[in-house]
Amino acid sequence: MTTTDGLTSILHWVQAGLDDPTASPVDLAARAHLSRFHFDRLVAAATGEPPGALRRRLLLERAAYRLTSTDLTVLDVAVEAGYGSHEAFTRAFLRAYGVPPTDVRRRRPLTFHELELPCPSGVHFQPPGGLRLPASREETAMNVLQHLVDHHVDTLTAIIDRAATLDDEALDRPVTVSVETIDEGPTLRLLINAMVTQEEHWLSALRGGDWPDESDRSVAGLAARHAVAGRDWRAFVARTLAAGTLADTFVDTTCSPPATHTLGGTIGHVITFAAVRRTMAIGALRTAGITDLGAGDPRPFLDARAG
Template sequence: MPDLKSPDMADRFATIVANSLDTPAKTQDLAHRAYQSRTKFHRLFRDVIEETPAAMRRRLLLERAAYHLAHTGSSVTDVALDAGFGSLEAFSRAFRKSFRISPSRYRRMRDPHFHLPASNKIHFLAPGSPTKGGGDMDLFDRFAGNDSWHTRRLLEYASALTDELLDRPMPTVVELLPWRESNKTLRQLFENIIFTKEVWTAALSGTPMDMNGPAPSQRSPQAMMQRLEKTDAELHRIFADIRNRSAWDDTFVDALCEPAETFTFGGVFAHIMTFNAHRRLMALDALRQLGVETQGFGDPMEYEESVAPWNQPVALKMS
């Protein structure tokens, strides 16, 4: 019975797909190169790589195409043919679906990110990149990931507290933005962490938002956890798209402000991370003062050590 966690097997299967990019290849062909039946190869590959052979091959071809668009002078048609598409129209549809932008516009962007989402972290790597390790993770992932991870931990600690403790006035209060919020209790601190994300998610996506906040029933630790998961999913999707387009300095109009104001995407991300980091540390101190046994200090390095989602099995360098 093969060890499904074996890095060697992951390397071997991924290399088979990587070496097939320059020739037409179906799953049957890849299985033959692995000395497996088509059915067994498909099953083992999906268990080890967490992606089907065909899906991984298609994604790697699109990642390679994106790199060539951004860093070579090849025509879009030549890039499309190199990626295995029979027509420019078919390539453009697939590229737009994956990267949410047309190939021609992608080419005009400055130093774009060319990796598509993949839980296995196996990607096309640019020439000169290391063939192993965590080149796929950047500061956006660390800041956003740590903020979400630490907030969830704090809410889990708070879920064991009574309403009286959640609403007990804190002995030390630091009002960061006194014209916008109040941080007099632990519940208010958590509410401001999550409501900040909800407001900016609405502003960035252009959706309406009740600025009075949610009903009291939505302010328990359990309910706030559900709100956090929902707003994080959309906020991370928006910021990941901005990161992938290298658009941090682009601006947008926040229609929720009165009057409307213009902000940069990077400024908003830095704003959320800065003020929520302070709120999280205040919440951590408040939990300890209430006698809750907590671990850690909210340090992003704790997130790296505990989660490290970028330290996945392999990454392949392909020309």
Template sequence: MNKADGQDTADRLSAIVANSLDTQTKTQDLARQAYQSRTQFHRLFRTVVEETPGAMRRRLLLERAAYQLAHTGMSVTDVALDANYGSLEAFTRAFRKAFRTSPSIYRRMRDAHFHLPASNKIHFFAPGSPTKGGKDMDLFDRFAGNDSWHTRRLLEYAGTLTEEQLDQPLRTVVELLPWRESNKTLRQLLENIIFTKEVWTAALSGAEMDMNGPPKSQRSPQAMLQRLEKTDAELHRILGDIRNRSSWDDTFVDALCEPAETFTYGGVFAHIMTFNAHRRLMALDALRQLGVQTEGFGDPMEYEESVAPWSQQVAIKMP
């Protein structure tokens, strides 16, 4: 079999599996569509597609489930059933193993990337997406996504603590910033991460902003998580548009400063990422000081590994 014939065969067999997601299909059913025995189909599929039919189908169903969680209003139970899992518990176990987080937390993250690692680079693409040449994750996606992803994890960890623990003075405080910012408790550290994003979102969008910060009722971990999701949606929209226009060197006037100052978009993005990284690492250390069993070290590669969409993708569009 020459290279061209092999690719044609791989595309044909992959399409049979990809088009089966909405049915209760077994391998022998797929083999019949390929006019082969189950054994022949399985052997040829594994040779040319570099994955078994069953494994590819399960992966595509999980990728579709991740897309549905992030982009539709389907309940987690309905998503589980749509992915051909007989129970919510079984779906949750499979999803957590694949994406390293639960379906409910993934939904709150609303991450745009839902592809799992695959050597054949065949993935589920959302309706309306192009069938080839999937968009790679660039440095903006990595930095912005990592900052949001790790901040959400910090807030979820903080949600397990008492009010007294959140406001307990930290044993170690490292103040590196040239402006006055209190980072003496975990709550203050987390609040400064969120407030920084809110201030710059307001500056970039020309909105008004109370520079005294939100009331105490909006500084619980749960409330800060809601604020993060709201400001992230707008901030990523603004900066994503700037990225798409290659306008990082363009300037804007920040009217929230006294007096007003001019900044570049790229400088602001780098500023947010740099100082929020400092705050996040301090918050992670604070959580450990308070006895919370945390995972990871705040490394951007942890986020990259959790979404893994960066390899060039040849996608099959699902009906």
């Protein structure tokens, strides 16, 4: 059994205890078919925290998520976290986060990762109801960039391989832009909305939320939505790169069934699909007589930043 396998097995019982915060340490050890002493020793060795401290921290992280993602009262959240009163929960929350629960509810974090409390193991609550283990390796910005290049080269290899099965007529037939894998029946308005919604969608997923409201598709509405979503998406990427957490995972709660993604994979996804939509949108603007955006090539932008 690997270290990760052992940690996963132990955390299975810790996670089960989150749904029953009244369960005693003896109860959790019994469920794992271990003595209290042996269970405590294994948890402490695997996570660097005693079981009680680990569970209290995870319950507080879950409580912080509940405060920002539900309409539950603070007392309801407190009881769910195993506290007998509003006052006891507020004291514990204040010690852990430095602010009372009402402050966290008023100031919604950029992503749920900001609600994670410091710990030696890297094990945190993962919305909507699981635990996140630390990434098995570090994923840097340069790694993600290299992976994107590798993906392009490998995909081009596959395209050429499939093209080899076609005759000359198919190979030389004029191409009508086909974007069935991305958008159906795109218009300039729909392309802009898709790019804005993409920012909103992934930010909501990173917060453990639902699909965003994309009903306002007026140009003014799109501008207002993008002003917020673009700012927050830019900040999320910057913080993720600075923290070196590109290999960390999250559960996308906006889809059914929920799916697990890495932060780096999500950033790469947005860059790639947005590039297709952005190119099409700039082409639509050119057709309408607006040509000052050029081809939307990022090279001059990157060159200028490097210079």
